[in-house]
Amino acid sequence: MRKTILVVHGMRKGKLNETLLNFVNQTFEGEVTDYEVAFLESEVIQLEEVIQNAIDAGYKRIQLVPLLLFTASHYYEDIEALYDKCQQTYPNVHFILGKPLGTHxxxxxxxxxxxxxxxxxxxxxxxxxxxxxxxxxxxxxxxxxxxxxxxxxxxxxxxxxxxxxxxxxxxxxxxxxxxxxxxxxxxxxxxxxxxxxxxxxxxxxxxxxxxxxxxTEAINFHPILKEIVQVRIAECEEVPNVSDSIEPRT
Structure with missing residues (x-):
């Protein structure tokens, strides 16, 4: 079994998290992808908790897809650090780390x-x-x-x-x-x-x-983001067992 976890920044307060969830749900409307959403900045649905729940449920392949524009502190210090930790802690689970959206x-x-x-x-x-x-x-x-x-x-x-x-x-x-x-x-x-x-x-x-x-207006969850999210997931799906999808640091 494989689970895709969409990692978003989120906020501790306000309605942004609800907006993000609506965007994700619209992205997968009519799709059969087995996914969950995890927030980096939220008191609920935290990334480490979502990963642990997937492991406890028996998933043997977990794909982390960051809904971030670029690789920076959240990517390396939050997502990649937890990804590395999980790889060491659960060697029988295949973890795949995807690329951010803004570099597409x-x-x-x-x-x-x-x-x-x-x-x-x-x-x-x-x-x-x-x-x-x-x-x-x-x-x-x-x-x-x-x-x-x-x-x-x-x-x-x-x-x-x-x-x-x-x-x-x-x-x-x-x-x-x-x-x-x-x-x-x-x-x-x-x-x-x-x-x-x-x-x-x-x-x-x-x-x-x-x-x-x-x-001009900002991206404001433009439909092109949905296309890119689907591409990033497809890239993760193409990785056989070990993640080679991490962008190298420059």
Missing amino acids: PKMAEWVASQIATYSNEVNDETGIVVLAHGNARFDEPDVALRKICDKLSTPQMSCYPSMVYGELQFQKTLPPVAEKYNKLLVIPFFFYDGYLVNKTKRQIAALQLPNEIVY
């Missing part, structure tokens, strides 16, 4: 679709900025976001990566971009337009950049 090529397509949707805001005097969460201790998000921006940049249009945290934090990266353009189109590379996105918008406004700034 379809996410670059989502960014491109946002640019197309807001094409009436884009001209030669517009700088395109893709804004993500980032991490002060791991550079994988920076590397991944740079790849997306490099892929979408053309001689006529440049895309610039920017982060809330880490080396590419917007306080350092936005002012030089703002000097080149009259307008900035900022694309929030976040799951949803929530607290952090709104807080970051206020912080960017506090920089008092001399530009008109237009924000």
